[in-house]
Amino acid sequence: MSDFWQRALVYPIVVLVLSLLLWAIAGDLPAALFFGVLMLWRLFFHLRNLADLQRWLASPDTRDVPDGSGLWEDAFSKLNKMMRNLRKEREKHAAALLQMEQATSALPDGVVILDASDRIEWCNLLAVQHFGLDATRDIGQQITYLARQPEFVQYLATRNFSEPLILRTTRQDGIVLSIKLISYGKDKRLLISSDITQLERIETMRRDFVANVSHELRTPLTVVNGFVETMHDMPHLENDMARRALNLMGDQTIRMESLVDDLLTLSRLENDQNPVREEAVDVSALLKEIFKEGQVLSNSKHQLHLEIESDAKLSGSREELRSAFTNLLTNAIRYTPEAGEITLRWAEKEGCPTYCVRDSGIGIAPQHIPRLTERFYRVDRSRSRETGGTGLGLAIVKHIAMRHQAKLDVVSEEGKGSTFTLVFPARRRQ
Numbered sequence: 371m372s373d374f375w376q377r378a379l380v381y382p383i384v385v386l387v388l389s390l391l392l393w394a395i396a397g398d399l400p401a402a403l404f405f406g407v408l409m410l411w412r413l414f415f416h417l418r419n420l421a422d423l424q425r426w427l428a429s430p431d432t433r434d435v436p437d438g439s440g441l442w443e444d445a446f447s448k449l450n451k452m453m454r455n456l457r458k459e460r461e462k463h464a465a466a467l468l469q470m471e472q473a474t475s476a477l478p479d480g481v482v483i484l485d486a487s488d489r490i491e492w493c494n495l496l497a498v499q500h501f502g503l504d505a506t507r508d509i510g511q512q513i514t515y516l517a518r519q520p521e522f523v524q525y526l527a528t529r530n531f532s533e534p535l536i537l538r539t540t541r542q543d544g545i546v547l548s549i550k551l552i553s554y555g556k557d558k559r560l561l562i563s564s565d566i567t568q569l570e571r572i573e574t575m576r577r578d579f580v581a582n583v584s585h586e587l588r589t590p591l592t593v594v595n596g597f598v599e600t601m602h603d604m605p606h607l608e609n610d611m612a613r614r615a616l617n618l619m620g621d622q623t624i625r626m627e628s629l630v631d632d633l634l635t636l637s638r639l640e641n642d643q644n645p646v647r648e649e650a651v652d653v654s655a656l657l658k659e660i661f662k663e664g665q666v667l668s669n670s671k672h673q674l675h676l677e678i679e680s681d682a683k684l685s686g687s688r689e690e691l692r693s694a695f696t697n698l699l700t701n702a703i704r705y706t707p708e709a710g711e712i713t714l715r716w717a718e719k720e721g722c723p724t725y726c727v728r729d730s731g732i733g734i735a736p737q738h739i740p741r742l743t744e745r746f747y748r749v750d751r752s753r754s755r756e757t758g759g760t761g762l763g764l765a766i767v768k769h770i771a772m773r774h775q776a777k778l779d780v781v782s783e784e785g786k787g788s789t790f791t792l793v794f795p796a797r798r799r800q
């Protein structure tokens with residue numbers, strides 16, 4: 371007989387034996403009364419413990435299992451142990467879940483778990499942002515009710531997920547998403563969304579850049595080719611005409627050369643493996659050289675001034691600084707009509723070394739200013755070409771500025787002139 375039954379039967383047997391003894395001594399009525407009262411008291415004891423259990427079951431709190439007594443004490447103590455283990459398990463699961471949630475929110479991608487009918491079972495924070503979801507309200511909702519863009523709905527419907535879907539969202543921020551679906555488990559799917567806006571932008575820039583370079587090279591090449599063919603077809607061309615043709619070919623070749631030079635400069639500046647050479651550059655001496663070159667380029671057509679108000683040396687690459695300073699000065703000369711005034715200035719502003727070129731030239735309308743440093747962006751294409759521009763000068767200046775942690779400020783008014791300022795950080799002052 372099991373321990374339980376042994377303990378359970380002790381009480382009724384003892385009461386029964388005592389009642390039989392009482393029957394022999396005092397007769398049947400006292401014995402029956404004795405037996406009835408003790409058994410009722412036992413019944414009441416069990417009912418009381420059962421009530422405690424009922425009460426606890428109505429709102430089971432792992433910490434508040436009743437104590438009980440006798441056989442019930444055993445049962446309650448086992449229940450208590452079970453609840454303690456359960457609590458520990460639950461805490462372990464909660465910690466694992468929290469870790470999972472933290473890991474998925476650290477993921478650079480949006481993640482949504484979908485069931486067989488494309489209903490959302492779970493999603494991370496980035497998915498909330500990518501699809502404009504609500505992480506609590508939208509659980510159980512069909513994802514296509516919430517992200518309704520036709521391409522997306524169609525992608526889910528076709529069930530062919532071998533290629534990711536590139537989705538240009540129609541939302542205000544207009545982000546571009548790459549969406550992948552991975553099947554797992556039984557009819558479950560993992561939707562992964564990556565923000566590729568920046569990559570797309572770079573890809574578009576790359577395509578535009580190749581198109582621009584080809585376009586820039588095509589014109590001079592067509593001209594040179596035309597002359598070569600003419601000279602080929604007419605070997606006895608008059609000397610005068612031949613010289614004119616050669617001159618024009620020479621101009622186009624120079625144009626291609628400066629374009630290639632600027633492209634190579636840009637690619638050198640963009641190369642991460644090519645760090646800035648840190649030299650102590652004597653800017654006032656450098657500006658004096660540049661100023662002289664400017665005078666030659668202007669051919670006395672402009673009034674050039676040089677104002678050196680600081681003797682600060684600059685820590686940076688002499689060659690790059692020369693290129694940036696010269697670019698700004700040659701632009702001022704090229705975009706300032708004859709007799710205009712151009713001032714080169716080296717000074718300090720609140721401890722920051724500044725190089726500034728001010729001209730009284732044609733100026734720039736405000737809508738163009740933010741785009742001036744884009745490659746091949748020109749306000750007036752023909753004027754830029756006529757003066758030998760490649761459309762890359764300010765892109766080069768911007769890169770050099772970035773490499774020296776400097777800021778390029780442009781203030782300009784159409785018809786009145788422009789001021790281009792390079793502001794270097796104070797720590798570059800030597």
Ligand code: ADP
Nearest residue numbers: 701702705748749750754759760761762763764
């Ligand atoms: P570009 O070779 O065409 O001069 P840049 O990158 O140097 O190319 O300059 C971009 C455009 O910015 C120019 O085409 C011109 O329209 C404008 N720009 C630059 N500097 C000046 C200036 N000092 N005055 C007026 N416009 C300027």
